[in-house]
Amino acid sequence: MILLSVGTQLPFDRLVSAVDRWAAERDRDDIVAQVGPATYQPTKIKTFPFVDHDAFRKLQSEATLMISHAGMGSIITAMELGIPIIILARDHRLGEHRNGHQMATLRRFRNYPGVFAAEDEAHLAQLLDRADTLSASPQLTAEAPESFIAMLNGYIEQPLPASRLSLVQRWLRGA
Structure with missing residues (x-):
């Protein structure tokens, strides 16, 4: 199962629609997405706005790949669970966030093992096409x-x- 998460603060329709489009073009039905207060309505992927912490942690632990905004919580969780993660930064110039900190996070983690930084929606699709070959980072410990x-x-x-x-x-x- 592939898990998509946009975080809890803001919608990220550009990411959700790109993944939904990719899933429809490849007839994938194994994507579950936490979409927050989205306006885009996906046609192919299974979505929910929010879920409680324990249920979400269960989904994360069952995922073989995570897709996310460039939020540190998502990146660290994927690293703790030993799951590869594809990140696409919210672009503050498009009104998707208040400032460019997610772009900075994407640049910082671009070459980190297990973290795959999508530069745009086309690059995201290319990374998703390689989903079965993406490897996780060395697993982080909580201590x-x-x-x-x-x-x-x-x-x-x-x-x-x-x-x-x-x-x-x-x-x-x-x-």
Whole structure:
């Protein structure tokens, strides 16, 4: 099963319609989509606006591929579950978001294993045509490595220099 998610904040009709068009052209009936408050009405893919967290997590764990906006939650979840993900960024210039942070996320993850960055709808279709050959990233764990925890603890436990300590103390007192 392929799972499409647009997130919970905004519709993303451009992504939903591109996937629906691809599914219709290839007679695919294995796509389930969380579409949020969409205006586009798909004809081929199964959709729902929202679903509770547990039901959505179950869908994610059953998926062989995820398609999503360039939201960090979707990317990290796919990496945690060891599922390949195709992302298409909302374009703020098209009024799909408030700013260009999703475009920046797409650029940042473009070459990351298991994350496949679609530049546009045509590229999305090309990636979907290769869906069976897309590989997942190395699976993330929910815990930080011990070496990172030790480094962070060392930083936290370092005493502040006197000059910075007095600034912090004044700030804490509201001065």
